[in-house]
Amino acid sequence: MRLSSEGRAPSHSPVPYLVTATAVSAAAVAGSLAVEPDSAWYRRLDKPAFQPPAWAFGAVWTPLYASIAWAGGHALQRAAGRHRRALAAALGTNLVLNAAWNWLFFRCRSPKAGLAGTLVLDLSNVVLIRRTTDVDRTAARALVPYAAWCAFATALNAAIVKRNPD
Known part of the structure; x- marks a missing residue:
């Protein structure tokens, strides 16, 4: 068990x-409000062959969101002082960026x-994992599938941009 920056064992508060x-x-709901997979605009986009079926996104995001919540709570419980503030800021920023993607892509239709x-979310994932590692390696490892899925989403988004130049 890692100790907090104040040298005490972490509490077990929920x-x-x-x-x-x-x-x-809140981030999941805020992001979902912008998603329009059935819109004529989205259906017209030329998507790559590796685009997962629509049902896969919910099946993947549900456990990923659960792992983010667990990892964040686990690490915050073990952090103190500047480590706790930096971790909370990294997590909050990451969640805002996570929700923002839906608005940028779907609502802005861009x-x-x-x-x-x-x-930017991928960079935020690196920062979040690094900050989490400073406090708890187990929690940091729990964030790796999330970062990997976001990297896949980046590749998918890049392929859509390439196939739909305007």
């Missing part, structure tokens, strides 16, 4: 988990803006 679960849920957003 509060950090409740906070991160609420934040992750694969290019979506690509820019997902590239």
Whole structure:
């Protein structure tokens, strides 16, 4: 077990988990409000062969969001002082960027803006994992599938931009 920056063992309060679960849920809902997979605009986009079926996104995002909430709560519970503040800021920023992608891509109807957003999200994932690693390696490892899926989403978004230049 890693100790907090103040040299004490972490508490076992459920509060950090409740906070991160609420934040992750809010990001998921905020992002989902922009998604329009049945819109004529989206259906007209030329998508690559590796585009997953629509049902796969919910099947993948549900456990990924759960892992983000768990990892965030687990790490925040073990962090203190500047590590806790930096981790909370990294997580909050990441969740805003996560939700923002849907708005950039679907509501702005801009694969290019979506690509820019997902590239920034990928960088944010690196920062989040690094900050989480500073506090708890197990929690950081739980974030790796999320970062990998986001990297896949970046490749998918880039392919859509390439296939739909305007």
